[in-house]
Amino acid sequence: MLASLPSMSAPLFENEYTQVFALAGEPIVMVVRKQTPVELSDLERAWGAANRALGGVDRRRSCLLVDVSLAVGRNDEEFERAFAPFRRSLCADWLAVALVVSSIPGTLQVQRYAREDDVRVVAYDNRETALAALRRALTSLSTNR
Numbered sequence: 001m002l003a004s005l006p007s008m009s010a011p012l013f014e015n016e017y018t019q020v021f022a023l024a025g026e027p028i029v030m031v032v033r034k035q036t037p038v039e040l041s042d043l044e045r046a047w048g049a050a051n052r053a054l055g056g057v058d059r060r061r062s063c064l065l066v067d068v069s070l071a072v073g074r075n076d077e078e079f080e081r082a083f084a085p086f087r088r089s090l091c092a093d094w095l096a097v098a099l100v101v102s103s104i105p106g107t108l109q110v111q112r113y114a115r116e117d118d119v120r121v122v123a124y125d126n127r128e129t130a131l132a133a134l135r136r137a138l139t140s141l142s143t144n145r
Helices: 040-053 077-091 104-117 127-143
Strands: 018-022 028-033 063-067 096-100 121-124
Touching: 018 040, 028 127, 040 077, 063 077, 063 127, 077 104, 096 127, 104 121, 121 127
Parallel strands: 028 063, 063 096, 096 121
Antiparallel strands: 018 028
């Protein structure tokens, strides 16, 4: 999985559910969700810990890429209700947020979450396209200042 990642620093955080990286020389951080299934009791360990690892990142000057393409999705009501605070916290205050998903239902779920949370998050089907979009957003923001 890591062979396709761009140049990054050492992981800011890693456990059996997620990896958090900073891209070398760029104000972009990446959260990669591993294949390990997440149960309700695992949400804090999977998403809370990853979010805390981003505590030192200046979100107002950085972009976030979340790659969940390897994860098995869940959309049962109980899980979604419990997951909502984690996703809202993770996606708050960034210059731009991109999510990489592996399916059309995943894209639709990201769009629904973005509407529910009133945040601007764009879903992509591959990491390279998502990174290119974040880089364009950074360039656009820097030229508009």
